[in-house]
Amino acid sequence: MPGRILIVDDVATNRMILKAMLAGACYEVLQADGGAEALVVAERDRPDLILLDMSMPDIDGLSVCRKLKATPRTADIPVIIVTAHDDTPSKLAALEAGAEEFLSKPHDEMVLLARVRSLLRARSIEAELALRDGTSQALGFAEAGSEFVPAGRVCLVADANAEALSWKTRMSERLHDTVEMRSRETALAETGPTPDIFVVNADLGSAGGGLLLLSELRSRPETRHSGIIVIVPPGNSAHAAMALDLGASDVVRAPIDMDEMELRLKSMMARKRQADRLRRKVRDGLQMAVTDPLTGLYNRRYALPHLERVRERALETGRNYAVMMIDLDLFKSVNDAHGHGAGDRVLKTVAERLQTNLRTVDLVARVGGEEFVVVLPEINPEAALNAAERLRIAISKTPVTLPAGPARPMPVDLTQTVSIGLVIGGAAQGGLDDDAEQLLETADSALYRAKASGRNRVVLANGVRRRGDRPKPAVAPTTYPTPSAPSMPAQRLTVEIR
Structure with missing residues (x-):
């Protein structure tokens, strides 16, 4: 749902x-x-x-x-x-x-x-x-409160006509924030501080011209998190609906009632400041203590309390969530054959593929040498299985390239696979009501069953459900031909680690 x-x-x-x-x-x-x-x-x-x-x-x-x-x-x-x-x-x-x-x-x-x-x-x-x-x-990283609230920045994007100038004047009179007026071109220019809120006329330059600007603002990293209010003509439901679906934070119908606009702007500014504060805490406050320096992922210290909070919220809302334990298959052979530098490269590549193939609300953490945990809030069992299978394929389908160097006369492509143990938690559809440590143990048991049944597969706890390739030999051949003469052109080797 x-x-x-x-x-x-x-x-x-x-x-x-x-x-x-x-x-x-x-x-x-x-x-x-x-x-x-x-x-x-x-x-x-x-x-x-x-x-x-x-x-x-x-x-x-x-x-x-x-x-x-x-x-x-x-x-x-x-x-x-x-x-x-x-x-x-x-x-x-x-x-x-x-x-x-x-x-x-x-x-x-x-x-x-x-x-x-x-x-x-x-x-x-x-x-x-x-x-x-x-x-x-x-984790004990609560931020001290601050009573000082700096003035925000509101940017009115409209044609410089008498009506728009009147809007700017009346907004400035009612708000403690800085109100400026820009054209479409200057709104997109990356100069000066980024406005906290944009107020955009839907008919900017032409009918619906402001909606094009809205999509541009939402697509750019600098303005992605800004609040955006779109002013739409009276009776134009299509523009109002389109603006909201394109990412507008709010829609106000013309002619503007300034009392209403003041309330909406103040409420949006408060939400924007709170969101900015939380983003700063996540980005800065925890980096050193709770992240893995090699992959940039969260570590076990962060993952366990986060999982516990996901569990508590799921029990309150009556929904499911999922936990995956992911382990690289035969990873020791990578270090033995190619060195620890190659192993680090494989770990970083796997971490990137995990992150790019999950939702923004999902958490990926590295909890051991070659073990990862994925926490998926508010997800049903079938969607969790699909997500696990998507990760398995994403990692195995594209080899990790080790460049030629002193230790390797030619580039080597390593096909790395993973085994995944999956457990469903929560109050819905038979989810388990265990604490974070127990859930990880259950997922770990499912992971061992995935290893024992051939690797490169997903196993769901509480009844084995496997997906993926048929079982492969425990150890793939790992012989590496060498050039017969120094003048022989460089070649690329492909090695499967399963």
């Missing part, structure tokens, strides 16, 4: 309409017929997003939203307020209560689903950063 969504509405027909929309997009749907039930369900089931009606007989939607945001277990769940009202005071009240969005009935299905996708995508990134932050704190 791509996400679990709670629909809160006292009218059964409204819940049925929304459920049909969301179920058609393969979302898991929970329902509550009032505010009191919504608070219970939200804390118990931890949905990924809440669609909340504003008017309900027991507790109104605004009060429910405030309580959700004031409760630590539910504060990070994005809320969309849905109501029959479309007036500015109702919209401002919803945003002030902490809602991420305000949508009016009847629902525009295209915009609603685009907004849901956008919020779920943002929450996934924030949840992963928070998870890494929790792991850092468990």
